[in-house]
Amino acid sequence: MTRPLWFLAILLSLVFSRGAGGQQLAQQPTAFTAYIDFRQPPSELPIWIERVEKQTINATQDQPQKNVYRLRFRRFPGLVDEVLLRVYFDDAPGEKPVLTGWSEIGTEVLPPQTLGQGLNLPSSETVRIPMAGVDYIDIETPGDGGTVRGVLAVALRQTQTKEGLDFGGTAPVVDPFGNGEPEVTGSDDLLLFGRVKATLEPGVVPLGTGSDDSEVAFDFPLDQAPLIALLTFEILNADISAPPHLVVNGTDTGAVSVTVTDLADPALTGAIEPARPDTVYRYAGWLKCQKVIPGSLLTAGTDELLITTPGHPAPVALRSVAVQLKYTPDAATP
Numbered sequence: 001m002t003r004p005l006w007f008l009a010i011l012l013s014l015v016f017s018r019g020a021g022g023q024q025l026a027q028q029p030t031a032f033t034a035y036i037d038f039r040q041p042p043s044e045l046p047i048w049i050e051r052v053e054k055q056t057i058n059a060t061q062d063q064p065q066k067n068v069y070r071l072r073f074r075r076f077p078g079l080v081d082e083v084l085l086r087v088y089f090d091d092a093p094g095e096k097p098v099l100t101g102w103s104e105i106g107t108e109v110l111p112p113q114t115l116g117q118g119l120n121l122p123s124s125e126t127v128r129i130p131m132a133g134v135d136y137i138d139i140e141t142p143g144d145g146g147t148v149r150g151v152l153a154v155a156l157r158q159t160q161t162k163e164g165l166d167f168g169g170t171a172p173v174v175d176p177f178g179n180g181e182p183e184v185t186g187s188d189d190l191l192l193f194g195r196v197k198a199t200l201e202p203g204v205v206p207l208g209t210g211s212d213d214s215e216v217a218f219d220f221p222l223d224q225a226p227l228i229a230l231l232t233f234e235i236l237n238a239d240i241s242a243p244p245h246l247v248v249n250g251t252d253t254g255a256v257s258v259t260v261t262d263l264a265d266p267a268l269t270g271a272i273e274p275a276r277p278d279t280v281y282r283y284a285g286w287l288k289c290q291k292v293i294p295g296s297l298l299t300a301g302t303d304e305l306l307i308t309t310p311g312h313p314a315p316v317a318l319r320s321v322a323v324q325l326k327y328t329p330d331a332a333t334p
Contacts, residue, residue, distance in 0.1 A: 033152070075135075258287050269281065
């Protein structure tokens with residue numbers, strides 16, 4: 001039997017109204033977490049942070065101008081004993097932030113820690129701070145402080161976990177937004193249950209800083225082709241909607257997979273870029289990437305993995321580039 005259009009319209013409205021009414025939007029409580037944006041007036045702070053101050057120290061004959069952001073804390077022993085501070089900044093050479101902890105009477109409790117590597121890219125770094133004796137933290141930068149965008153302050157608690165006796169690597173701190181610890185790379189190839197893991201580049205590789213460096217190649221020799229392989233690396237300042245591509249021995253295998261953090265992470269910064277209809281979100285920190293490589297694309301001899309950043313108008317950086325090669329457990333090592 002044919003239903004009139006008005007009947008179908010009423011039926012659809014009932015379905016959607018029930019679905020919409022069954023789920024409420026609730027504010028996620030963060031009584032012990034604060035994101036402090038230094039580019040705008042301080043918002044409401046958790047009770048364990050007393051206030052945020054900014055001080056500009058004018059240049060002298062011997063010293064250039066510098067800026068100090070100061071976070072003052074209230075002490076809550078047994079509740080806020082350790083704090084994670086994640087500083088978001090532009091990693092410009094000669095303008096690296098320096099973080100120092102002080103007591104109220106001006107005694108240095110935490111020695112200065114310089115953040116950044118001078119990569120000229122948006123970045124962020126995390127510091128764990130034992131709060132015993134710390135009344136305030138200074139984040140000092142040369143100039144007017146414009147290179148430091150903000151800081152995430154998270155009160156930590158102790159929990160218990162378990163890991164395999166032969167397999168370490170449990171992160172000492174769980175990132176609030178799900179980002180993992182930096183990859184640990186070594187100079188030796190590692191064999192485990194038919195898997196060979198080899199580091200191709202342990203250091204940092206800038207990409208896109210010039211007109212002809214939007215790709216980087218890694219060559220490595222194989223005695224025999226694997227059944228399957230996996231490329232892993234970390235990327236800084238990634239456009240999360242346009243990840244790099246991988247070319248294996250001349251064959252474009254498409255985009256790599258990027259593990260994106262929770263979208264609430266303040267490291268995600270949006271901007272309008274030319275010829276891009278949508279807001280482009282880049283991550284001011286390191287994200288993990290991986291790409292499965294079919295064994296048929298690799299051969300005995302010298303193989304080439306080419307990582308490209310097609311269409312990226314902004315530079316990025318790579319680090320901890322490694323490859324895993326899977327063989328049958330009883331096969332000869334390559």
